[in-house]
Amino acid sequence: MKVIALLFLLLAGTALQAFIPALTWLGYASTPVLGAIVVYYTLFRGGAMMLAAALLGGLFQDSLSLIPIGYSSFGFAVGALIIERYREVIVLQSPLTHMVLTSLLHAGVTVFLALMLVQGDLIGWQPGWLLLKVGGAAVLGLVAGPVIVGLTHLLEEKLGLIEGNSDDEGAKRTYYGIG
Amino acid sequence: MSARSDWQDWNVVNDRTLIRWVIVAVVVLALLNLPASLSSGIKAMFRETARPLQSAVDGLVGAGRHFFTSVGRIPSLARENDQLRLEVARLQAERNQTRALEAENAELRRQLKFSPPPETEWIAAEVLARSRDGWWQTIRLNKGSGHGIAENMAVVSLDGLVGKTVAVSRNTADVLLLSDPACKVSARVLRTGSFGVVNGRGPSWSGQVFCRMEFIHKNDDIEPGDEVVASGLGGVFPANIPIGYIDRIATDHSGLFQQADVITHADLGNLRYVFVMKRKEAGL
Numbered sequence: 001m002k003v004i005a006l007l008f009l010l011l012a013g014t015a016l017q018a019f020i021p022a023l024t025w026l027g028y029a030s031t032p033v034l035g036a037i038v039v040y041y042t043l044f045r046g047g048a049m050m051l052a053a054a055l056l057g058g059l060f061q062d063s064l065s066l067i068p069i070g071y072s073s074f075g076f077a078v079g080a081l082i083i084e085r086y087r088e089v090i091v092l093q094s095p096l097t098h099m100v101l102t103s104l105l106h107a108g109v110t111v112f113l114a115l116m117l118v119q120g121d122l123i124g125w126q127p128g129w130l131l132l133k134v135g136g137a138a139v140l141g142l143v144a145g146p147v148i149v150g151l152t153h154l155l156e157e158k159l160g161l162i163e164g165n166s167d168d169e170g171a172k173r174t175y176y177g178i179g
Numbered sequence: 180m181s182a183r184s185d186w187q188d189w190n191v192v193n194d195r196t197l198i199r200w201v202i203v204a205v206v207v208l209a210l211l212n213l214p215a216s217l218s219s220g221i222k223a224m225f226r227e228t229a230r231p232l233q234s235a236v237d238g239l240v241g242a243g244r245h246f247f248t249s250v251g252r253i254p255s256l257a258r259e260n261d262q263l264r265l266e267v268a269r270l271q272a273e274r275n276q277t278r279a280l281e282a283e284n285a286e287l288r289r290q291l292k293f294s295p296p297p298e299t300e301w302i303a304a305e306v307l308a309r310s311r312d313g314w315w316q317t318i319r320l321n322k323g324s325g326h327g328i329a330e331n332m333a334v335v336s337l338d339g340l341v342g343k344t345v346a347v348s349r350n351t352a353d354v355l356l357l358s359d360p361a362c363k364v365s366a367r368v369l370r371t372g373s374f375g376v377v378n379g380r381g382p383s384w385s386g387q388v389f390c391r392m393e394f395i396h397k398n399d400d401i402e403p404g405d406e407v408v409a410s411g412l413g414g415v416f417p418a419n420i421p422i423g424y425i426d427r428i429a430t431d432h433s434g435l436f437q438q439a440d441v442i443t444h445a446d447l448g449n450l451r452y453v454f455v456m457k458r459k460e461a462g463l
Contacts (some may be wrong), residue, residue, distance in 0.1 A: 015229060018312075019236040028313025051199060055206050063225035065312045066346060066353065069218050070210030077203040081196070113314070123314055124360030126381055133313060 005159055006041070006053060009152060013037050014060040026136025027129055032106035034061050035076070035141065036148030039101045042080045043092050044153070054080040071116050075109035095146040102145025107138040223348030226319075230351055234307055234321075299417060301335075301454040302326055307351065316359040316379065317345070318450060325349040331415050333456040339421040339444030340364065340409060341453050352455065357390055357422070358447050365412040366392055366422055373399035374410055377422055377441055390423065395437040401425060407441050417456060 017033040034057040041053035058073025083101055091097050114130045117123040156162050213221075304320035322328055324347050334341045334354045342362055346353040355362045358379035366377040375395040392407060405425045411418025423443040431438045 015232055015236075018229065019232070022313050030312050047199075051202060055203070055210075059210065059221075060225070063222050064229060065310070066315055066317065067312075068211070069213060069221060070207050073210055074203070074207040077207065081199060081203065085196075117314060122361065124381065126360070129381060 001159065002049065002161055003052075005156060005161060006049060007056075009037055009155065010034065010053065010057050010060055013057070013148070014064060017061070018064045023136070025132075026139060027131075027133030029106075029110065029133050029136030029140055031144050032102055032137065032141050033144065033148055034058075034072075035079075035106040035109065036098070036102045036145050037152055038076050038080050039083065039098060039105060039145065040149045040152045042083045043087060043097070043101075043149075046084060046087070050080050050084060051077060066122075067113065067117070068120075068122075071113055072109065075112045076105070078112075079105040079108055095150075098145040098149040099142045100145075102149070103138045103141030106141040107134050110134050110137040219346070222346065226346075226348045226351045226353075230307065230321075236308075299456045299458050302328060302457055303452060303454055304328075304352070305452055306450050310353075315361065316356040316381070316447075318342075318354050318356065318453075320352045320354060320453065320455070321350065322455070323347045323350045323352045327457055328352045328455050329457075332458075333409075333416045333420065334453050335420055335456060336445045336450060336453050338446065339423065340416065341445050341447065341450065343415055344455060354453070356447050357443055357445070364416050364422065365410045366407050367410040368392075368395070368399070368401050368425070369406040369408050371399055371401055371405070373401055374412075375436075375439075377407065389426065390441045390443060391438055392425070392441050393431065393436065393438045395439065397430065397435055397437055399437065401428060401437065401439060403428065 013033040013036075017030055020031045020033075022028040022030060038050075038054050038057050042050045045053075054076035055073045058071070058076045059069060061067070061072040062069045083105070090101075111134055114123075114133070118125050153162070302322060304322040304326075307319045307321045310317040310319070320328075320334075328344060328347055330344055330347055332344045334343060340357055342354045342356040342359070344352045345355045356379065357364065357377070358381070360379050360381050363376055363378045365374070367374045373395050375392040377390050377392045379390050395401060403425050407422045407425060409416040409418055409420040409422060421444050423441040426440040426442050428437055428439045430436070
């Protein structure tokens with residue numbers, strides 16, 4: 001059931017992320033729906049589910065764009081492993097955590113993609129726009145992170161995936177007042 | 180004993196971390212090294228799956244934008260209505276004049292030979308969606324390999340060159356627009372015959388799309404307003420397809436060439452229908 005929920009979330013997230021219009025003044029940065037889902041699975045699941053979310057999320061993201069398959073998976077997976085390393089010392093339930101982590105992950109993955117695409121001569125080197133895009137990604141991460149993480153948690157709770165999961169102490173607690 | 184236990188815990192944690200990094204490395208390397216056919220097959224499958232949703236969402240976004248625009252304009256609608264009545268009268272008067280201009284326009288197009296070259300056929304397609312990831316300036320068409328479209332085919336609108344196909348699935352085709360820096364077209368100035376390369380300048384704040392023609396010989400006598408067409412060199416874009424006209428001219432940093440801003444004829448930000456130029460098979 002957990003795996004089905006993950007696949008559903010990733011597919012819905014991919015569709016949502018691909019179709020939310022991008023704004024010029026944010027450098028056409030995409031809304032980090034998949035990034036926030038990866039953050040959620042890193043904070044509250046860990047292990048295999050975290051890696052599955054990161055690798056599949058990246059695969060789905062690349063599949064709907066011209067980005068070569070594997071670039072986003074790498075970015076998400078490395079981001080998730082770094083976040084997981086500090087999971088014990090951060091406040092898992094705080095919206096601020098979700099804002100900051102989604103923002104950092106999305107901005108980091110954007111920088112990584114930019115470097116890879118420029119290096120592969122797939123896009124032109126436009127430092128001004130790339131800087132704007134990274135800034136836009138960070139801003140959108142701040143806005144979308146808590147919303148997507150909250151919704152993901154709500155869905156898992158409605159599906160009964162959080163109650164009785166003894167491995168996820170953090171996820172069992174009240175969450176944004178909706179748990 | 181306690182120190183030994185800590186050491187064992189530390190080892191377990193590090194083993195797990197190492198295993199995860201190895202898994203990531205293996206999976207990512209496998210993904211990056213997928214055979215091109217499999218990689219494009221996966222992408223095509225996703226595009227096909229997303230096509231109905233993409234179409235629906237684009238329709239919804241358009242309807243939503245229209246709705247909010249309309250609501251915002253309610254206070255000025257009465258005044259606008261009066262103005263429109265006047266406008267209708269004026270337009271009726273202009274209609275006759277327009278007919279004459281249309282005839283002239285058709286003749287000019289004929290003179291520019293802007294019709295399908297004999298060796299190509301045009302496949303009409305509707306724009307399904309615009310790229311929203313911001314890395315490239317692309318549009319997605321509602322026709323693909325099932326309709327005879329393949330990668331690296333020129334795409335035009337009735338106004339001029341639009342771009343080229345870069346990724347194709349059975350029922351969709353992604354078109355890299357002329358305004359994208361990655362799209363390069365061998366071009367020539369119609370009046371002087373000067374050759375150069377036109378490429379996009381990427382997004383602009385104003386939304387104005389412009390391209391730049393580079394590597395024009397410094398002694399060539401080009402002027403603002405000169406027509407720029409595809410040269411036909413390179414094999415993707417057939418010769419003489421109108422691209423745009425020259426706006427501003429400057430000398431490049433090396434001092435050896437001129438470069439010119441080119442305003443495209445095709446309204447790349449507002450495309451609805453386009454034509455993919457397919458080369459006819461030899462002997463047909």
